[in-house]
Amino acid sequence: MRHIEFEKIAKTVESLCISAAYELPDDVLAALEKAAKAESAPGAARILNQLIENARIAKTESIPLCQDTGLVVVFVEQGTDVAVKLPADQTQATLFDAINSGVKAACENGYLRKSVVADPLNHRKNTDSNTPAVIHHSIIPGDKLKIAVMTKGGGCENKSQFKMFKPTADRDQIIDWVVDVAKQAGADACPPFVVGVGIGGNFELSCLLSKKALLRDLTSKNADDFYAELEADLLSRINALGIGPQGIGGNTTALACLVETAPCHIASLPVAVNIECHSHRHKPAVI
Amino acid sequence: MSKGITIKPPLTDSIVRSLKAGDEVKITGVIYTARDMAHKRLCEALDVGKELPFDLAGAVIYFCGPSPAKPGCVIGSAGPTTSSRMDPFSPKLIANGLKAMLGKGCRSDHVRNALKKYGAVHLSTLGGAGALLSKHIVSAEVLAYQDLGTEAVRKLEVVDFPAIVAYDSYGNTVYKEV
Numbered sequence: 001m002r003h004i005e006f007e008k009i010a011k012t013v014e015s016l017c018i019s020a021a022y023e024l025p026d027d028v029l030a031a032l033e034k035a036a037k038a039e040s041a042p043g044a045a046r047i048l049n050q051l052i053e054n055a056r057i058a059k060t061e062s063i064p065l066c067q068d069t070g071l072v073v074v075f076v077e078q079g080t081d082v083a084v085k086l087p088a089d090q091t092q093a094t095l096f097d098a099i100n101s102g103v104k105a106a107c108e109n110g111y112l113r114k115s116v117v118a119d120p121l122n123h124r125k126n127t128d129s130n131t132p133a134v135i136h137h138s139i140i141p142g143d144k145l146k147i148a149v150m151t152k153g154g155g156c157e158n159k160s161q162f163k164m165f166k167p168t169a170d171r172d173q174i175i176d177w178v179v180d181v182a183k184q185a186g187a188d189a190c191p192p193f194v195v196g197v198g199i200g201g202n203f204e205l206s207c208l209l210s211k212k213a214l215l216r217d218l219t220s221k222n223a224d225d226f227y228a229e230l231e232a233d234l235l236s237r238i239n240a241l242g243i244g245p246q247g248i249g250g251n252t253t254a255l256a257c258l259v260e261t262a263p264c265h266i267a268s269l270p271v272a273v274n275i276e277c278h279s280h281r282h283k284p285a286v287i
Numbered sequence: 288m289s290k291g292i293t294i295k296p297p298l299t300d301s302i303v304r305s306l307k308a309g310d311e312v313k314i315t316g317v318i319y320t321a322r323d324m325a326h327k328r329l330c331e332a333l334d335v336g337k338e339l340p341f342d343l344a345g346a347v348i349y350f351c352g353p354s355p356a357k358p359g360c361v362i363g364s365a366g367p368t369t370s371s372r373m374d375p376f377s378p379k380l381i382a383n384g385l386k387a388m389l390g391k392g393c394r395s396d397h398v399r400n401a402l403k404k405y406g407a408v409h410l411s412t413l414g415g416a417g418a419l420l421s422k423h424i425v426s427a428e429v430l431a432y433q434d435l436g437t438e439a440v441r442k443l444e445v446v447d448f449p450a451i452v453a454y455d456s457y458g459n460t461v462y463k464e465v
Contacts, residue, residue, distance in 0.1 A: 047413065054416035063418040064364035067354045067437075111363055113354040113437050124324075126436050155369045155391075155414070187462050188369045188392030190414040242463055246414060247392065248451065249463045279415040 002143040003085040004287055006098045009145065012285050013102025016149040017072060018110035020281040021064040024055040027218045028194075028280045031255040035192060035245075044250025048192075051245070051278055066279045069112040070151030072103045072133040073211065081143035096135055099147075104129040115154065136208065148215050150282040156193070156275045159185035162207055165269040174199070174271055175234060181273040182238045182254065187247020190277035193254045194218065195238060198272040201262035210274035213258040215282060220258070227259045234259070245278075255280075293447070297345025298386040300406050306452045308459035312410065314448040318347040318389065320441040322368055325432050326376035329440075333383060340431030340440050343384040347410075350390035352437035353427070354417070362427045362443070364417030367391040370409065374398050381407045393462055394454055402456050411453035411461070423448040 024032075029052065036048035058065040076099065084095050106112060107130040116131065117124040140146070161181045165173065178197055185193065198209025221228040234257040244250025255278065264270060294302055295316045306312065319341050321329060332339055350370055354363030370390030377388060378401035386407050391414035394402075402408060413420060426444040433439050454460045 050413055050419060051416055054413070054419040057422065058364075058418035061418070062357070063360075063421060064354045065418055066415045067352060067364040067366050067417040068368070069354055069364070111355045111357050113352065113363070115437070128436075153415075158369070186393060187411075188371055190391065244463065246411065247462050248411075277415050 001083050002079070002081055003083050004145055005085045006087055006090065006093060006101075008287065009084065009095065009098035010102040010105065012147060012287055013074065013099050013149060014105040014109065016147065016283040016285055017103055017106030017112065017151060020149055020151045020283045021069045021110055021112055022062050023059050024065055025280065025282065028255070028278070029055055031218045032278065035252040035255065039250055039252055041244060041250040043248055044244045044252060047245040047248070048252065064112060065281065066153060067113055068115060068153040068155065069130075070153050070281065071116060071157070072130060073150040073152050074099050074133050074135045075148040075150075075212065075215065076135060077138050077140045077146040079140055079142040079144045082145050095137070099133055099135055100131045103131050103133045106130070145287040146284070147287070148282060148284045150211075150214065153190070153277055153279065156185070156189040156277040159189040159275040160210070160273055162203070162270070162272045165271055167267060167269045169269055171230065175230070175237060177271065178234055178273055179237045179241065181275070183241055183243070185275045186243055189275050190279065191243050191247060191254070192245055192252045192278050193238075194276040194278075194280045195234065195254050195257040196274035196276060197234070197257065197259045198274070199259060199261045199270070200264040201270060202264065202268065203270060205262055206270040206272040207274070209260040209262060210272040213260040214274060214276050214280070215284075216258050218256040222259050227261060231257050231259050296347045296387070297342075298347065299345065303386050303406050303408055303456055306408050306455055307457070308452050308455040309461045310452040312450050312452060314347065314389070314450060315446050316444070318349045318443050318445055318448070319430065320349045320351045320353070320443060322350055322352050322438045323372055324435050324438045325440050326373050326380075328432060330376050330379050333379060341442065343380060345384065345386050347387040347389060348380070348385060349443065350388065353421075353441070354437070356427070362421055362424050365421045365424055366417030367412050367414055370394055377401065381405050389450055399454055399458060399460075402454055403458050406456045408452055408456055409454040410450040412448070412450040420448070
């Protein structure tokens, strides 16, 4: 069994949260640059170039890319041979506590916005620490701890949707609905989007898949040709909407559409769409 | 489409009526931040005839909850939040003198009608570009509702703050209505 110190996990998560806030991933920046060159609408190209300039300022001056530094979503994959070594005074603590400790430290030390309230309906008092993170845990073989941090803004998350289709629904019906979700997201959700789509599983798994899809490189394709083609068709249909950067018109409404799937019940065909803004912030680490 | 008209709050009726959807503007002067909870409180104050933390006449409200300022900086990242969440509150503020709002995304028909009726505009700035926009803010102070943290009402002094007229006072919009 390999023991990883609580503090090491917390420090790693802190560093991932802060770098996610300040540094746009290379694939996202490359997608914006490619789109700026390809845009035929001058207004749209200018906005894309301003977003590229924003990324430059954020990185060089350590200012968050967006004031909404997000709700922290953590995907953690724990090797079967990994255990957390707790500090002497925290014998009841867990891996999740280590992650939240890192999120809290990032909020203070990275000057990130406190965007989390303790109760959704009753008083909505801010936790003043940006905790708790939403943590998705899974087990993998080996002695590594893999952590992927995504800091997800509220504006785009608000436009995400879920729908149960009939199991006899076809590809076109799914496409029409996903495109309509992107259309409804419109100017409000900071286009150009990254569109995560989860198909299959059940109610909650399809939603989780739609979020997990967003961790993929924007130039990647689904390994299954059927779904790779679906991704390409969805992207082309969403861009044909003409919503454009910031909603003022243009060819770039989405930078990528990423589909993930899972087996499902014979009666079901669940589909979830997680809308992500152009400030697509996520960082991975392996301990 | 006019390019880069400088507007200086407080805004007069004639300035507002001269702006057309699609015009690029630069704001120089004082604007006030307010988001969801602050809007609720401003409207509640109006309902009971309480004095507001700032004069609404000719004012510009920025839908923004900035990230904290680092030492030596006036503000952190400071881009716009989604405007439509303020739709239930904006018409009352417009009826009481508010002349412009600054945010991102679409507004309801109810807001658009208020813009026409009272002569006001909705401006859109760069969503997700809070680092770049923070460079146009030269001072920031909390005016009211400090308990709301990032959602407190702040008085900002801005210079050449870039925006587009998203909805003008004649019922037109820059947004592609798909």
